Every structure is written in structure tokens, then in C-alpha cells.
Amino acid sequence: MSIPSFVIGIAGGTGAGKTTVARLVTENVGESVTRIPLDNYYEDLSHLDIEEREEVNYDHPSAFEWELLREHLRELLEGRAVDMPQYDFELHNRKDETVRVEPTDVIVLEGILALYDEAVNDMLDLRLYVETDADVRILRRIQRDVIDRGRDLEGVIDQYLSTVKPMHEQFIEPSKKHADLIIPEGANSVAVELLEEKIQAEANGGETRTWERLDAEGDAKDVNDVKGVAGPGGLTDDEN
Numbered sequence: 001m002s003i004p005s006f007v008i009g010i011a012g013g014t015g016a017g018k019t020t021v022a023r024l025v026t027e028n029v030g031e032s033v034t035r036i037p038l039d040n041y042y043e044d045l046s047h048l049d050i051e052e053r054e055e056v057n058y059d060h061p062s063a064f065e066w067e068l069l070r071e072h073l074r075e076l077l078e079g080r081a082v083d084m085p086q087y088d089f090e091l092h093n094r095k096d097e098t099v100r101v102e103p104t105d106v107i108v109l110e111g112i113l114a115l116y117d118e119a120v121n122d123m124l125d126l127r128l129y130v131e132t133d134a135d136v137r138i139l140r141r142i143q144r145d146v147i148d149r150g151r152d153l154e155g156v157i158d159q160y161l162s163t164v165k166p167m168h169e170q171f172i173e174p175s176k177k178h179a180d181l182i183i184p185e186g187a188n189s190v191a192v193e194l195l196e197e198k199i200q201a202e203a204n205g206g207e208t209r210t211w212e213r214l215d216a217e218g219d220a221k222d223v224n225d226v227k228g229v230a231g232p233g234g235l236t237d238d239e240n
Ligand SMILES: Nc1ncnc2c1ncn2[C@@H]1O[C@H](COP(=O)(O)OP(=O)(O)O)[C@@H](O)[C@H]1O
Pocket: 012, 013, 014, 015, 016, 017, 018, 019, 020, 021, 140, 144, 185, 186, 187, 188
């Protein structure tokens, strides 16, 4: 068991390539990385029947149980294991079982609103936003939802126009302003290689450097010492 030293958030629209990036940057790191899909923190909707659950807006921040996510991140950061909920996309609900997650050197939180919540953002050492054109994303989503998530084409299109697209514009896209780095086109090989190197270094004990995150005025915010990566304008290295 270890105290996590580097927490990464990967946000972006549906189909942008978040899961792919999270998988690629961590697949060679072995057991020192824990991946936390934000989808596992959708609210428990067991009190609704399936028809009612089909009508829920799953792209609005209120669909997520933020307090549980914050608590789990805090627990992991303090070196304690958590029981992470699991999600069933076909039933639109939490599964009965949970998965025991042990704290590891590196934690990767990945999901449409991974950069939305202020308290969560404060726990992230590196914030990434995966940016892919909307037409590419909807094509990927149609393919995935029909093949893997048991949906029909008409349902996917209706949901996209009624909630997915407007919520993307209202909440997900604006969360990009919290990102340290923006990754174009999902599994962008240059970005993936750079991130993989960084994560491997962190997982292997990494060189400790102290970074300060700047606030909007350019003043250093009061943050804990973290092991960091330089992003555009967002971080300063006070060793320099
Ligand atoms: N750069 C890329 N080029 C081609 N296909 C990609 C790329 N990045 C992701 N994909 C594919 O797009 C689909 C959606 O990617 P995924 O990572 O699941 O997106 P998200 O987690 O953001 O919803 C997957 O089938 C994945 O293989």
C-alpha cells in the first residue's frame, strides 16, 4: 500500500478518447496506477424504474454523486483503500457489487466532467482535456452505444440532441479552462508517449519537485507539494 503522489484528471466530451488515453498512458505502468472512471460515480437510481432511468439527463453534473467521489479520492490520497461502485450502462444504474481499490502511486480519474468539481480539481496534480471534433465524437458514440451499450440508433440520436450536446456546451467544454494540457484527437501518439513517460517516472518514485498552481491573477495558490509537469501557464516551478 502506498500514498498516491500523482493524481491525473482526464476530461472531454463523450467519444473524445478519454478512456483510450487513460488506458494507453497507464498500460505499461503495471500495478502502480489506479484508474477511476467517473461513470462509476453516477448516482444510485435504484428507486426509479428502467423507463424513468432512461429519461435521466446523464450529462448534467447533478447526475453524479460528487460527495462520494471526493470522499474516495481523499481516502486514497491518505493511503486508505475504498470500495468503488460499478456502473451498468444497459440498466442505467449502479451494480450491486463494488470493487476494492487500493491506493497506488498514480491515480487517474477519467470522465466527461472530471474537471468540473472544484474540490476534485484541487486534488488533481495534472488536469488534461481531450479535445475531438463533435462530428467524430457522435460517430464514435453511435458505434459504441449500439454495439456495447445495447441502444438503438434513434435513441442515441434523441439523447444526443436533447441532453448530450447541450450539456457538453454548457458544462463539459467550459471545464476545459481548468486544464493544464489539451490533447487533440484522443489517442494522439506524441501526447500519449510524453504522458506515459511522466507517469512511469511518477510510478517509479519520480523526482520530487515543488510546483505552485497559479490563480487567475497569476499569484501562487496554496497547494500541497506535488510532483508536477509544466502546463501552459498553469504551474510554476519554484525550484527555478
Ligand atoms: N485518436 C483516435 N483515433 C481513432 N479512434 C480513436 C482515437 N481515440 C479513441 N478512438 C476510438 O474512439 C472510440 C471512443 O473512444 P473512448 O476512449 O471510449 O472515448 P471516451 O472515453 O472519451 O468516451 C473508441 O472506439 C476508441 O477506440
